[in-house]
Amino acid sequence: MNPTQDLWSELRKSWHLYLFLLPTFAFILIFRYYPAGSAVFHAFTRWNGAGIATWVGLENFRTLLTDFIFVASLKNIGIILAAALVKVLIFPMLAAEFIFNLRSERGQYWYRFLLILPIVVPGIVVTLVWRFIMGPKPLGVLNALLELLGLTEWQHAWLADPKIALIAVLLVGFPWIDAIAMLIYYAGLQNISGDVLDASKIDGASIWERVMRVDLPLLFGQFKLLIIITTIFTLQNFGGMLVLTNGGPGYATMVPGLWMYQRAFQADRFGYASAIGVVLLVVMLALTWINNKLLKETDVTY
């Protein structure tokens, strides 16, 4: 039999397998590949959404360089991303350590349960509640609390003051114990072999020493995973900002995703907005690549 006949008989034998794959591939072709390709194409066009898109080459990207709101949004997202990484690397990890070091199994279960509980609250509710907490006097919770403590000079129109709106946005979610991140750390701690923990105990290491010398190096995989997940999520998620501040006041809290959304659906500049999407794609690919490069092959096992 020649190779072509070979292939033919293989194909005939496994035709039903392709049938099983058909639904998945139909879905991703229609709702993933086609729109993604269309976005890249339209980034090089002027397109008001209704009529025909006109090819304009790199014009959109040149305009982006001089678009001061876009440049400001890049600066903002840089700050937000740095803060998000610091938060996810520290706070859920601390919570997981505290729980892991509890003696009683019941206690471990209940603290985990209580700290995971907020996951059932829809994201929009969390955002709206925080918008209320940061709200103006007299009803905003943070301002009311400062009033109660006699710290009236600390009171602010948190989300409405251009000078502190970005800081207020960063405070949202305090104490920043992300439930999924905490579960991932906790699972990582559980995977550390009992022998290693016993050995450190026999060596007379304090809990603090064990955390620094044993736990943190062995959680390297979890840190790496959360860095990648958090980066991708933070860069593209702008729904929270839309609800909290809508990028304002002015453009004090503008982020690229929200600017893309506003250009498209409020200014009908769909080609320009697609160009912002392409920039975000490139930034995300670059950051993922850098993460993988920097954090590669340094996995630790004892």
Added chain:
Amino acid sequence: MVLVLLVILTLYPFVFMAITSTKSYSQFLHSYWIPAWPPHIVENYVAAWNQTRGYLLNTIYVGVLTVVGFLFTTTLAAFVFARFRFPGKEILFGSLMILMMIPQILQLIPAFMWVRKLQLLNTYWVLILPYIAGGQAYAVFILRTFFSSLPQGLFDAARIDGARDFQTYYMVALPLSKGILATLAILRVQQVWNDLIWPLITLADDSKRTITVGLYYFQGETQTQYGAMFAGYLIASVPLFLLFLVGMKQFMAGVTSGAIKA
């Protein structure tokens, strides 16, 4: 004890929400921090329920159809990739996996244009179909790893009993993967529940809106009814809370055993 403090700080916003949901406006103004007597539970919750009921039903409808379609397509594909060899397998699998590198935000605008052209705007399908398509790569990857780990002997035994390929899928593979399917379903429902931007731009018709978009507009209509507003927030959290009570064990096990590690 630090943990107690962390729990209090984490849960406090929701406790405040729950307490305020029982107050009238004047009670809220006069006893801001503490529960007030008499509570206005029935009044606030009835008002909130009337406003959110439709949104909740829409979301449940969309969520159920999404999860069914999502699990059906991903398990079939993952099953084929895990247990068979056929021409083009590597290329097809690679072209699916590469989607994990393409952020959804890139396609937001063209996807909107596309569903408008397909005349799907203002229908439930404008949510369900893209929700099924989103997250395919990730789920197929997880499920393929799981199906690959099942012992071949089970499939051989079924085949000797005369089962065809499709029968081994639903008689052997699916029943053994309930835990992982539950985890994937919960994650998917949670994403559907929380999505704001896509339903915001594709559903102009208020009667079709999901709970997240509904609540986004909800706060605009009731200026001083803080009690009803917070009651609505709480009602919106109940379905996921129930889902978690049922699936919590599965979910924690799924997350900790690598469903999320990928």
